[in-house]
Amino acid sequence: MPWFVRRVLGIVPTLFLTWTIVFGVLQLIPGDPVMLALGGTPASDEVLDNERRRLGLDQPVYIQYLTFLKKMAIGDLGNGYSSKQPVSEMIAARVRPSLELALGGLLVGILLGVALGIAAGLRPHGWIDTMTMSTALVGVSLPSFWIGMLLIYVFGLQLEWVPILGDGIDALILPSITIGLFLAGGLARLIRSALIETMTQDYIRTAHSKGLSAVRVVAKHAMRNAIIPPITLLGLQFAVLIGGAVVTERVFARAGLGSMLIDAVLTKDIPLVQGLVVYTTTAYIVINLLLELLYGIVDPRIRSRRA
Amino acid sequence: MSEAPLLAVENLSVAMGATPVLEDVSFQIAPGETLGLVGESGCGKSVTALSVMRLLPNPPGKFLGGRILFDGTDMLSLDIAALRAIRGDRIGMIFQEPMTSLNPVYTIGDQIGESLIVHRGMNGSAARTETAKLLDLVGIPAARNQLDRYPHELSGGQRQRVMIAIALACRPKLLIADEPTTALDVTVQAQILDLIGRLRVELGMAVLLITHDLGVVAEFCDRVAVMYAGRIVEEAPSAELFRNPRHRYTEALLHTMPAANPPGRKLPSISGTVPAPADRGAGCIFAARCRFAIPRCSTDLPPLTEPPHRLRCWNPA
Amino acid sequence: MTTTTPAVTTAILPPRRLIARTLGTPGAVAGSIILVLLVFGALFASLLSPFDPNATRVCPRLAAPSLTNFFGCDLFGRDIFSRILHGAQLSLAVGLLTVAISLIAGTIIGMVIAFLGGRVDRIGVRMLDVMLGFPAIVLAILIVAVLGVGAFNAALAVGISGIPRIARVIRSATLTLVGREYVDSARAVGASQTRILRRHLLPNLWPIVIVLGSLDLGTAILSTATLSFLGLGAQPPTAEWGAMLSAGREFMRYAPWTMIFPGLALFLAVMSVNLVGDRLSHVLDPRASGHV
Numbered sequence: 001m002p003w004f005v006r007r008v009l010g011i012v013p014t015l016f017l018t019w020t021i022v023f024g025v026l027q028l029i030p031g032d033p034v035m036l037a038l039g040g041t042p043a044s045d046e047v048l049d050n051e052r053r054r055l056g057l058d059q060p061v062y063i064q065y066l067t068f069l070k071k072m073a074i075g076d077l078g079n080g081y082s083s084k085q086p087v088s089e090m091i092a093a094r095v096r097p098s099l100e101l102a103l104g105g106l107l108v109g110i111l112l113g114v115a116l117g118i119a120a121g122l123r124p125h126g127w128i129d130t131m132t133m134s135t136a137l138v139g140v141s142l143p144s145f146w147i148g149m150l151l152i153y154v155f156g157l158q159l160e161w162v163p164i165l166g167d168g169i170d171a172l173i174l175p176s177i178t179i180g181l182f183l184a185g186g187l188a189r190l191i192r193s194a195l196i197e198t199m200t201q202d203y204i205r206t207a208h209s210k211g212l213s214a215v216r217v218v219a220k221h222a223m224r225n226a227i228i229p230p231i232t233l234l235g236l237q238f239a240v241l242i243g244g245a246v247v248t249e250r251v252f253a254r255a256g257l258g259s260m261l262i263d264a265v266l267t268k269d270i271p272l273v274q275g276l277v278v279y280t281t282t283a284y285i286v287i288n289l290l291l292e293l294l295y296g297i298v299d300p301r302i303r304s305r306r307a
Numbered sequence: 308m309s310e311a312p313l314l315a316v317e318n319l320s321v322a323m324g325a326t327p328v329l330e331d332v333s334f335q336i337a338p339g340e341t342l343g344l345v346g347e348s349g350c351g352k353s354v355t356a357l358s359v360m361r362l363l364p365n366p367p368g369k370f371l372g373g374r375i376l377f378d379g380t381d382m383l384s385l386d387i388a389a390l391r392a393i394r395g396d397r398i399g400m401i402f403q404e405p406m407t408s409l410n411p412v413y414t415i416g417d418q419i420g421e422s423l424i425v426h427r428g429m430n431g432s433a434a435r436t437e438t439a440k441l442l443d444l445v446g447i448p449a450a451r452n453q454l455d456r457y458p459h460e461l462s463g464g465q466r467q468r469v470m471i472a473i474a475l476a477c478r479p480k481l482l483i484a485d486e487p488t489t490a491l492d493v494t495v496q497a498q499i500l501d502l503i504g505r506l507r508v509e510l511g512m513a514v515l516l517i518t519h520d521l522g523v524v525a526e527f528c529d530r531v532a533v534m535y536a537g538r539i540v541e542e543a544p545s546a547e548l549f550r551n552p553r554h555r556y557t558e559a560l561l562h563t564m565p566a567a568n569p570p571g572r573k574l575p576s577i578s579g580t581v582p583a584p585a586d587r588g589a590g591c592i593f594a595a596r597c598r599f600a601i602p603r604c605s606t607d608l609p610p611l612t613e614p615p616h617r618l619r620c621w622n623p624a
Numbered sequence: 625m626t627t628t629t630p631a632v633t634t635a636i637l638p639p640r641r642l643i644a645r646t647l648g649t650p651g652a653v654a655g656s657i658i659l660v661l662l663v664f665g666a667l668f669a670s671l672l673s674p675f676d677p678n679a680t681r682v683c684p685r686l687a688a689p690s691l692t693n694f695f696g697c698d699l700f701g702r703d704i705f706s707r708i709l710h711g712a713q714l715s716l717a718v719g720l721l722t723v724a725i726s727l728i729a730g731t732i733i734g735m736v737i738a739f740l741g742g743r744v745d746r747i748g749v750r751m752l753d754v755m756l757g758f759p760a761i762v763l764a765i766l767i768v769a770v771l772g773v774g775a776f777n778a779a780l781a782v783g784i785s786g787i788p789r790i791a792r793v794i795r796s797a798t799l800t801l802v803g804r805e806y807v808d809s810a811r812a813v814g815a816s817q818t819r820i821l822r823r824h825l826l827p828n829l830w831p832i833v834i835v836l837g838s839l840d841l842g843t844a845i846l847s848t849a850t851l852s853f854l855g856l857g858a859q860p861p862t863a864e865w866g867a868m869l870s871a872g873r874e875f876m877r878y879a880p881w882t883m884i885f886p887g888l889a890l891f892l893a894v895m896s897v898n899l900v901g902d903r904l905s906h907v908l909d910p911r912a913s914g915h916v
Binding site for chain 2: 210
């Protein structure tokens with residue numbers, strides 16, 4: 001079997017287990033789901049029974065579980081308790097703002113992280129390295145919601161350089177920086193260590209012995225070997241972000257998937273919580289898979305490995 | 308050695324950090340000539356090879372003095388652009404570890420052709436055609452089909468052949484081979500040496516062969532320089548050196564060769580170890596291990612005598 | 625998903641030398657000083673606070689920082705400085721609780737599946753890897769959805785969501801120990817399974833557990849504050865940094881101190897814990913100490 005078919009089939013059990021965990025965890029929510037579905041409005045026993053039947057809650061748990069799996073597999077996430085809309089449509093409507101923010105944050109993170117990581121990695125213990133690494137160490141301790149608010153205060157309210165609300169591209173600047181700063185630190189650290197490791201390899205010496213320019217040695221011979229850990233980090237962060245940057249969306253009052261999840265939890269809208277978590281984790285697993293396929297393209301040794 | 312040397316290393320001294328690793332090293336290679344540089348591991352022969360190409364990592368490597376004249380130009384005074392024009396074009400180099408010396412993520416065709424594109428300004432398809440010829444030249448059969456293979460798909464011997472193809476892509480005047488067969492199986496070793504020997508004649512290039520294997524030198528080199536603890540202690544034409552070794556270290560080294568000993572007997576070894584740089588006195592560094600040392604050996608450093616049989620010893624054989 | 629395993633140190637240094645080595649870098653010294661001040665402030669919050677943290681109208685609404693109200697006042701006229709001191713108490717307590725939950729459960733699970741091996745290990749690792757496939761914040765929010773909001777539940781949620789990672793690391797570390805001679809000889813003399821786990825494996829895992837805990841404490845404080853900021857953790861009027869930041873967001877145009885000081889406190893707390901934890905892990909992990 002070609003390596004990529006093996007990889008693709010490999011995610012089926014993972015998806016199945018993940019969905020099972022989501023189903024199992026949400027079974028633990030205390031209180032009668034029917035009451036939650038009705039939003040706590042008092043209702044007669046007859047109404048409650050009808051509602052219970054309609055939601056399939058009169059069935060034994062294992063039937064509910066099988067129904068759940070079947071529906072997940074065909075992308076039917078049910079209807080939200082509060083809106084009565086199909087959850088899949090509700091999610092689809094919010095994907096765009098979250099995706100925009102994810103891409104914006106990724107862009108800032110990559111620009112900053114790659115530049116600093118390479119500069120630091122090529123001259124370990126030089127001044128750029130020392131500064132970048134100490135900033136990164138301090139940076140991981142910064143609450144991103146606080147950074148977001150400081151950015152709003154300084155650039156939005158005091159200097160009035162950028163709008164802090166709205167759907168335009170300029171309203172995306174500050175939230176993208178908030179996310180980008182967070183990504184850049186980890187990215188720079190990874191690129192630095194991968195590059196330091198790669199630059200001591202024998203094939204780098206070979207490349208120099210061929211009379212290649214320093215830029216070509218780094219950009220062609222070192223980077224392709226050093227790039228897998230940073231790609232992994234970026235891919236996984238992107239996977240988390242397209243599920244909604246929960247905190248940043250809250251700070252900048254953006255209506256994305258992250259703020260939707262918080263609202264769903266606060267209103268105990270179980271199908272919506274379930275749908276969002278299923279969407280997020282599935283996206284995470286699929287992106288993980290895409291990353292593995294990408295490694296195969298970057299590094300030929302992975303393609304031919306028998307595992 | 309009447310013609311102008313292709314490579315002349317003059318009084319070269321190199322340190323790694325605070326530790327001196329080469330001291331006052333001088334030798335010459337004429338066009339088309341093969342010089343063997345032998346010695347135990349750590350004696351400075353690889354540092355010498357890397358120094359000629361200025362590939363010694365800096366830091367910790369540091370040039371303390373001397374000159375490296377290639378075709379009359381001092382390599383140590385060149386700027387990086389001029390240096391790059393020589394590396395891979397007029398001097399090719401192959402290394403000890405064929406397993407790790409090739410970049411695992413590029414095809415061998417790409418890695419060989421790269422020199423042609425950079426130095427000869429060839430386009431992709433011209434480089435590919437030339438690369439296929441090079442693979443033929445180094446004895447990788449059905450070369451066209453092999454261009455798109457990756458290093459991990461090849462055996463150690465094949466990889467070293469690829470390394471040779473890379474080094475020879477631009478038909479250099481000098482090939483520096485740093486222990487090219489050490490990491491290979493014995494049968495493969497012979498094949499690779501034969502290949503280098505054949506190509507040397509075909510392409511008319513000079514070779515600087517770094518090895519710890521005297522057998523290889525005897526078979527392969529026109530002249531031999533023996534290094535001990537960062538210094539050249541003896542240098543002579545191969546036949547002369549093997550017939551008439553004069554330095555006590557060379558003598559001891561020859562005694563350790565398997566061919567010099569009856570089969571089945573344990574090989575003799577040189578007792579003692581190379582003293583650490585901090586423990587070295589003013590005299591000959593080998594004195595501490597030398598059975599023939601006289602008092603002067605540990606106080607005065609013997610000078611290197613003049614060619615054809617150069618020697619650095621107070622009490623030679 | 626890869627989790628690195630810290631190398632196993634065979635012996636823990638005596639406390640005095642450990643402290644001396646930990647204070648080996650300027651960052652660690654700075655971190656320790658801030659951390660000591662913070663712990664001191666948290667322990668004696670009631671004595672040090674000029675005002676009752678929950679008393680309203682002790683000062684004008686949204687008043688600017690002054691000599692009586694060092695960090696200004698919030699919307700209800702509460703003293704922000706007093707609230708931050710009490711917030712330190714809550715943050716540290718919640719952080720420690722969170723880490724304790726992750727470490728205890730994670731260590732037990734990791735040790736047991738590695739020790740039992742075979743199918744238990746295979747299935748266990750598979751489950752842990754699936755759990756690790758949940759983004760940490762999503763897993764924590766999912767657990768809050770079950771438990772309901774509140775400071776304690778948020779700590780529980782963050783603690784539980786940290787278990788898989790700890791368990792994964794401890795499992796790998798245990799595997800390297802299980803093959804060692806003293807475990808084999810303990811088995812040979814017929815020591816019971818629990819005895820081997822408790823007497824022979826656990827002592828050797830301690831350094832790793834400490835390293836993991838010290839590295840996780842900062843994240844734990846940050847994550848629980850994040851949940852409170854999102855409205856899923858500590859609820860108003862509790863004096864909690866994340867919740868204070870959330871409230872301060874509304875008024876930052878007129879009273880930026882309502883969000884600057886709680887954020888600064890959170891940042892300094894997390895940073896000091898990270899600086900000390902980072903250094904501690906270098907001291908305890910011989911492989912990391914020679915860092916490139």
